Amino acid sequence: METPAAISIRNLVKRYAPAGNAPAKLALNDVSFDVPQGQIFGLLGPNGAGKSTLINILAGLVMKSSGTAEIWGFDIDKDVRNAKRSIGIVPQEVVFDPFFTPFEVLENQAGLYGVPKAARRSLELLGQVHLADKANAYARTLSGGMKRRLLIAKALVHTPPVIVLDEPTAGVDVELRRQLWELVSELNAGGVTVVLTTHYLEEAEQLCDQIAIINHGQLIANKPTRELVGMAREKVVVLSLDGEVARLPSHAAFLKCEKTGERTIEITYDKDRTNAGEVLALVQGQGLGIIDVTTREADLEDVFVHLTSQAAA
Ligand code: ADP
Ligand code: MG
Numbered sequence: 001m002e003t004p005a006a007i008s009i010r011n012l013v014k015r016y017a018p019a020g021n022a023p024a025k026l027a028l029n030d031v032s033f034d035v036p037q038g039q040i041f042g043l044l045g046p047n048g049a050g051k052s053t054l055i056n057i058l059a060g061l062v063m064k065s066s067g068t069a070e071i072w073g074f075d076i077d078k079d080v081r082n083a084k085r086s087i088g089i090v091p092q093e094v095v096f097d098p099f100f101t102p103f104e105v106l107e108n109q110a111g112l113y114g115v116p117k118a119a120r121r122s123l124e125l126l127g128q129v130h131l132a133d134k135a136n137a138y139a140r141t142l143s144g145g146m147k148r149r150l151l152i153a154k155a156l157v158h159t160p161p162v163i164v165l166d167e168p169t170a171g172v173d174v175e176l177r178r179q180l181w182e183l184v185s186e187l188n189a190g191g192v193t194v195v196l197t198t199h200y201l202e203e204a205e206q207l208c209d210q211i212a213i214i215n216h217g218q219l220i221a222n223k224p225t226r227e228l229v230g231m232a233r234e235k236v237v238v239l240s241l242d243g244e245v246a247r248l249p250s251h252a253a254f255l256k257c258e259k260t261g262e263r264t265i266e267i268t269y270d271k272d273r274t275n276a277g278e279v280l281a282l283v284q285g286q287g288l289g290i291i292d293v294t295t296r297e298a299d300l301e302d303v304f305v306h307l308t309s310q311a312a313a
Pocket of ligand 1: 016017019022025026027045046047048049050051052053054
């Protein structure tokens with residue numbers, strides 16, 4: 001049986017009307033996909049691809065032009081209340097009233113969602129995002145990283161089964177990025193379905209079970225991360241040899257073959273057309289002994305470049 005969908009999007013279109021100097025813009029062009037329950041799902045795409053537009057439609061902040069979206073089975077038009085209750089959104093921009101404490105920020109948000117006092121878990125949430133000791137500090141005294149974590153806690157006050165983070169690590173340093181990745185993994189391990197948008201390939205590759213790629217408002221891929229990375233057809237093998245290379249081996253499936261040192265060669269081949277065994281045999285057939293072999297797989301970046309350039313063509 002298929003995993004039920006946490007979010008289900010069908011034929012979503014968003015056309016921004018021209019305003020001031022900004023021309024009309026087709027920001028989402030017939031986008032359809034499902035986010036399976038229980039995953040960390042990545043919506044990956046370059047700046048301007050349409051990621052925030054899609055998230056803001058789910059959040060009820062942007063009106064879609066056409067298409068449908070369901071959150072936890074609730075249609076965002078026909079069942080607004082339940083759809084809203086099923087999702088927590090962490091916006092790209094960090095904004096807080098500087099005079100509230102983290103505890104108050106969460107209590108206010110819980111009030112907005114109608115969470116009864118007895119059911120509130122502000123302190124527990126602050127603990128979850130590692131801010132327990134800041135419960136009563138003014139929000140303006142928090143570091144950038146603490147503010148981001150507080151935003152995540154804020155999105156969780158009504159205990160939604162799905163949380164969406166729009167570019168959680170854009171412009172943050174390496175240390176904070178690692179902290180946020182850890183937090184996202186902890187939340188997911190606790191049963192929350194996580195959707196995050198990012199333009200960092202590495203982030204999507206490290207963190208996400210499945211990745212949808214969006215470019216110029218169109219969905220150009222949607223696959224388990226491992227499969228997506230597997231779509232890269234290039235593989236590189238580096239060989240250390242026991243003698244000097246006089247003549248480079250050649251084969252129709254080689255994309256590149258070069259001498260990188262007196263006794264080393266690097267061969268890039270199409271893994272659909274040959275394999276490492278064949279490559280090694282070919283080199284040995286020339287009377288060269290192989291001392292060491294290392295291979296390198298193409299990564300998500302290769303796939304991404306390949307897909308986005310195809311889509312542009
Ligand atoms: P991303 O989040 O992937 O960077 P956005 O969804 O923010 O992309 O933007 C997608 C496209 O829509 C961009 O070309 C952007 O300039 C345009 N856009 C975004 N918001 C508006 C708006 N309010 N009015 C007009 N165009 C917009
Ligand atoms: Mg954005």
